[in-house]
Amino acid sequence: MMYKVFILIFLGxxxxxxxxxxxxxxxxxxxxxxxxxxxxxxxxYEKIDFMGKSYPIYKHQTKDxxxxxxxxxxxxxxAKKDKVVVHYLENLKPKAWHxxxxxxxxxxxxxxxxxxxxxxxxxxxxxxxxxxxxxxxMRIYNTTSEKSYISSEFIVPLDSKITSGFGKAxxxxxxxxxxxxxxxxxxxxxxxxxxSNDGVVVLAKERFYSGGSVILDHGHGIYTCxxxxxxxxxxxxxxxxxxxxxxxxxxxxRVTGPHLHFSARVSGVQVDPLQLIELLNKKLF
Ligand SMILES: [Zn+2]
Numbered sequence: 001m002m003y004k005v006f007i008l009i010f011l012g013x014x015x016x017x018x019x020x021x022x023x024x025x026x027x028x029x030x031x032x033x034x035x036x037x038x039x040x041x042x043x044x045y046e047k048i049d050f051m052g053k054s055y056p057i058y059k060h061q062t063k064d065x066x067x068x069x070x071x072x073x074x075x076x077x078x079a080k081k082d083k084v085v086v087h088y089l090e091n092l093k094p095k096a097w098h099x100x101x102x103x104x105x106x107x108x109x110x111x112x113x114x115x116x117x118x119x120x121x122x123x124x125x126x127x128x129x130x131x132x133x134x135x136x137x138m139r140i141y142n143t144t145s146e147k148s149y150i151s152s153e154f155i156v157p158l159d160s161k162i163t164s165g166f167g168k169a170x171x172x173x174x175x176x177x178x179x180x181x182x183x184x185x186x187x188x189x190x191x192x193x194x195x196s197n198d199g200v201v202v203l204a205k206e207r208f209y210s211g212g213s214v215i216l217d218h219g220h221g222i223y224t225c226x227x228x229x230x231x232x233x234x235x236x237x238x239x240x241x242x243x244x245x246x247x248x249x250x251x252x253x254r255v256t257g258p259h260l261h262f263s264a265r266v267s268g269v270q271v272d273p274l275q276l277i278e279l280l281n282k283k284l285f
Contacts, residue, residue: 196216201246206252211250213226214229
């Protein structure tokens with residue numbers, strides 16, 4: 001009890017609850033939370049800690065004053081209540097303030113797939129390739145561009161029916177082998193795919209699982225991904241603008257038919273891409 005009182009006194013200085021706004025107090029696994037931080041003269045924000053990970057704080061892009069951070073909640077995060085801790089310097093002294101956030105179960109659908117083990121287990125060569133590609137992608141996702149490339153709302157890459165949403169659990173022979181990591185848009189082979197926002201092409205190549213793949217870096221740790229494409233109009237290093245046709249849809253990689261798989265990452269964490277872009281459109285512009 002003494003300890004608790006001490007902490008409260010120690011933390012409670014210039015920052016108040018009204019200076020830090022979470023866009024919600026409960027969040028499902030696989031979704032993102034937006035945190036707004038007011039600009040205060042004596043305060044220099046450092047980082048956010050939540051559930052054992054740290055997240056950067058950025059200057060708000062369209063507001064003259066203020067900062068923001070995005071907390072991406074991993075799909076594999078278990079339901080629990082925890083503290084979002086804001087670390088800052090007040091007149092150069094390190095301090096912290098916290099708000100509570102509850103992670104709840106997103107209750108995603110489950111898909112049970114019965115297959116022979118030889119189909120689940122890849123041969124050595126394919127496995128090595130897939131692992132290498134995964135490592136390469138993680139190096140990209142864990143890189144954060146300090147600069148933001150975006151200046152207006154995100155769009156969906158394709159105006160067509162969503163055939164499979166984010167998050168459906170995939171259970172192969174009674175084992176959770178993963179989940180649907182993006183949103184699938186209906187598309188036959190050869191439909192133009194638009195960049196969801198301004199950014200830089202950080203990957204444009206053929207991969208084992210995702211086939212023809214393009215990854216765009218939008219800055220501030222935000223990435224969007226476009227998979228199973230049949231043709232690229234861009235290459236690594238290109239700057240792209242929102243609505244630019246980056247390539248054509250297809251059925252490349254491990255798929256049962258043509259479609260566009262659209263996904264997103266924030267600070268290395270895979271999240272529901274449509275919830276993310278809706279949240280950013282509402283909060284950044
Ligand atoms: Zn998909």
